[in-house]
Amino acid sequence: xxxxxxxxxxxxxxxxxxxxxKWSIIQLxxxxxxxWESPSxxxxxxxxxxxxxxxxxxxxVALRSYRRVGIxxxxxxxxxxxxxxxxxxxxxxxxxxxxxxxxxxxxxEAADGRRLGVxxxxxxxxxxxxxxxxxxxxxxxxxxxxWSEESTERARQLGAKFPPSDFIKARIHAWLxxxxxPGLPFGTAIQSAxxxxxxxxxxxxxxxxxxxxx
Numbered sequence: 001x002x003x004x005x006x007x008x009x010x011x012x013x014x015x016x017x018x019x020x021x022k023w024s025i026i027q028l029x030x031x032x033x034x035x036w037e038s039p040s041x042x043x044x045x046x047x048x049x050x051x052x053x054x055x056x057x058x059x060x061v062a063l064r065s066y067r068r069v070g071i072x073x074x075x076x077x078x079x080x081x082x083x084x085x086x087x088x089x090x091x092x093x094x095x096x097x098x099x100x101x102x103x104x105x106x107x108x109e110a111a112d113g114r115r116l117g118v119x120x121x122x123x124x125x126x127x128x129x130x131x132x133x134x135x136x137x138x139x140x141x142x143x144x145x146x147w148s149e150e151s152t153e154r155a156r157q158l159g160a161k162f163p164p165s166d167f168i169k170a171r172i173h174a175w176l177x178x179x180x181x182p183g184l185p186f187g188t189a190i191q192s193a194x195x196x197x198x199x200x201x202x203x204x205x206x207x208x209x210x211x212x213x214x
Contacts, residue, residue: 012044012068012213015055021072021130022046023187031190031197032206044070044213056089063093063116070117070212074129077165079120086118101125105208117212123201131168134186137195137202138175148175
């Protein structure tokens with residue numbers, strides 16, 4: 001996958017957990033008209049923090065350095081706990097966050113015009129992760145998607161070693177293995193239209209990016 005002409009000196013930051021998150025976001029927004037080759041400050045530098053701990057640790061530093069900062073985190077099994085972790089990290093930076101994340105994606109603005117955005121995968125409400133978000137982008141009615149659940153469960157029964165918490169990850173990769181180009185990375189699969197970029201969940205996420213960085 002060719003990297004867009006982005007440089008770390010861009011004036012805004014989006015901090016994500018890993019490479020899959022980074023490229024999924026780049027390709028999804030590109031399919032909605034974002035031009036990542038443009039020098040416009042509208043487009044943030046996306047920082048791969050290499051895990052959820054890295055995202056939370058990077059957040060205070062970014063808030064001291066940039067006018068617009070966003071983070072994308074997996075909600076995992078306890079969205080409320082994840083949200084509280086974010087609230088704890090931004091305390092004292094001039095942002096007022098609600099007791100729960102905004103279902104449309106949180107965007108908070110400080111008195112001096114700085115913006116903070118938070119998106120908890122998959123939908124700011126449910127437990128889950130990036131793969132749960134991508135599952136909603138599988139084209140409606142795809143018969144292989146139903147079969148991917150059955151086959152992944154059967155593999156688990158036969159001794160497949162993935163933990164139960166990674167069932168959706170195993171299922172997504174099984175489904176991707178059956179596409180025209182088998183086994184594409186998530187970002188490339190979005191670029192090639194294996195996933196439905198115009199699904200409601202996709203449009204909602206891109207709208208959050210627009211509100212935060214426009």
